[in-house]
Amino acid sequence: MHEIPPPVQMVQMLAGFQVAQGLYACAKLGIPDQLRDGPRTSAELATAVQADPASTARLVRTLASLGVFADAGEGSYALTPLGRTLVSDVPGSMRDLALMWMETHYSAFGHLVEGIRRGRPAAELHYGAPFFEWIAGEPEQVNRFTRAMANLTEGLKSAAAATIDLEGVATVVDVGGADGAVLAQLLQRDETLEGIVLDLPHVVQDAEAATKAFGLGPRLRTLGGDFFQAVPAADAYLLSMILHDWDDESARRILANIARDGRPGSRVVSLELVIAPDDQPHMAKMIDLTMLGMLTGRERTAEELEALVTSAGLRFDGITATPSPMSVLHATVK
């Protein structure tokens, strides 16, 4: 097999920032949306998105070389399955994630060196406040963040959530549930299940329309609150991409509140990206870099997750792998 020489590999990796910005520009301008109905030339695309024709042509050519577009002949381009993930509001879309990452995370990562030296999130140095505090004052980005989380639900969490069996459970609370996209999937599978989405008041308020759009009526309710203070009583607690946002002490506080406010026997199911103790590529290690840059949290090994859950006063029942990169951690309120 033809091996790429290490210097060339390194240039390609270092160019990652350009690729990310190129994908962002493409998504923000709405170029993939313009290809929904079939191939178009770069000149037609430039006119449609009101951009410079020569610059648009070069952007599209580069992204085509990465598999985002395909040459459709006579100077026109078509969407590939990869490019379709940047179309807005289609199943499997990652467009909101592209916009969110580049509008709230990209510039924060400029502080990564200082953050690693000081052991602080780069975002906190960049914004002058912890990320979730800063974003609370940016309504447009709150909405974008929730939509990006919903993108990830379809792309990443659904296959993991599909393995969760809530037999015998009447009420489940989605702790830090954003618009409730993950919880809605559980409710869609089980018509007897009722759910409560608990998130910060400004988040549930902003996501109200998206939550209602799941069409689950009164079975899916929302509750503005703070999981560091209290959680409603329920038979089960769903956490999806929550523990990884927080340092051990804070994550323990969330779990301890569940241990305190839950009923004896209440179940805890948490979608986790588990770090394997090897040097193999895994999404957990990439998202751990996101946590390092943005929040005080981290992805954890199975042993670290067990220790965290146990130290919060819950019974640890194990971690199961799923067809997605995410695993499901199971615990019980004693």
Ligand SMILES: C[S@@+](CC[C@H](N)C(=O)[O-])C[C@H]1O[C@@H](n2cnc3c(N)ncnc32)[C@H](O)[C@@H]1O
């Ligand atoms: C990484 S997102 C995960 C969202 C959702 N569980 C999912 O998987 O799509 C973390 C969520 O925690 C929420 N959150 C942060 N601090 C919170 C707090 N103190 N109380 C309740 N929710 C909080 C955020 O608003 C955000 O919706």
